[in-house]
Amino acid sequence: MAPVAPRSGDAIFANVERVNAELFTLTYGAIVRQLLTDLEEVDEVNKQLDQMGYNIGVRLIDEFLAKSNVSRCVDFKETAEVIAKVGFKMFLGVTATVSNWDADGTTCSLILEDNPLVDFVELPDTCQGLYYCNILSGVVRGALEMVSMKTEVTWIRDMLRGDDVFELQLKLLKQVPEEYPYKDDE
């Protein structure tokens, strides 16, 4: 049996059952709204969204791997491409482009021209420090951690703040190999 090639984002997207994007967008909006009311501080909301995203990412990675037939995630460059082309397409219906690689190949940017999370959203003056889509950075960080990559994910550009695209910077901190979990004398 030849190894199965990873499926393209479009193929998976075409196969899964989908729901209306507006439902998802509005639900996410309600979550952010509720967090703003509960936590009052914009920084706290950013932190909370990131944490929620992380918890999602930790689970989401298995669904992603099961459906996409991706069999290895060792090379960071390849991994970034897969997130942009397959991951974003599969879960959000959009594709991102990967650019701005640094010389070591450990930092890159995911550029999103279209982001379904921010449909119908305008950032009021009171929420200027808010990273509205911070859940996404948490998801990416959590998912990558499960495939042995410790990363730092930050928003560089945000359309809600007047930039022309969304830019998410991925920085690979280290790759953690699997440890043998038991001690010899146990």
Added chain:
Amino acid sequence: MQFFGGSEISPSPPPPTASGNNAHMLYVFNRNGVCLLYREWNRPLKTLNAQQDHKLMFGLLFSLKSLTAKMDPTSIEKGNLGVPQLPGQGCSFHSFRTNTYKLSFMESPSGIKIILVTHPRTGDLRDSLKYIYNLYVEYVVKNPLYSPGTPIKSELFNSTLDQYVRGLG
């Protein structure tokens, strides 16, 4: 625009290759060596207690993975024996067979390991293991009451798994 995955398990399970109960037992480990699940259908002889048994099995996988990578005649990049590898690095083994049983193994890049021990004459089970991974995603990972990294206690998952494994050749 529409998106978001539904809960149907795709692809559909590979067709059973024979009838009868050929499966002995199944282990699921996560990347930290925690035994998430142990199922037993047909195991007449037990020599170790459960915890030792799981540890031994995990140790075997760990060593075999490192051995297969080291023995690989086609790849230049080889770690030293026993040096930890990233999941998906090096080449991995799929199964081994003895006189009395066959052990099939699958590891996802997230470090989930599925081990199925069956009758020695069972065919290639890679698709089946993949399907079991899909079951795990649908019934375990997507269950909000399940916290990642803890043993699985889902009746629904167990019964679906039993049913599927019973049809395996």
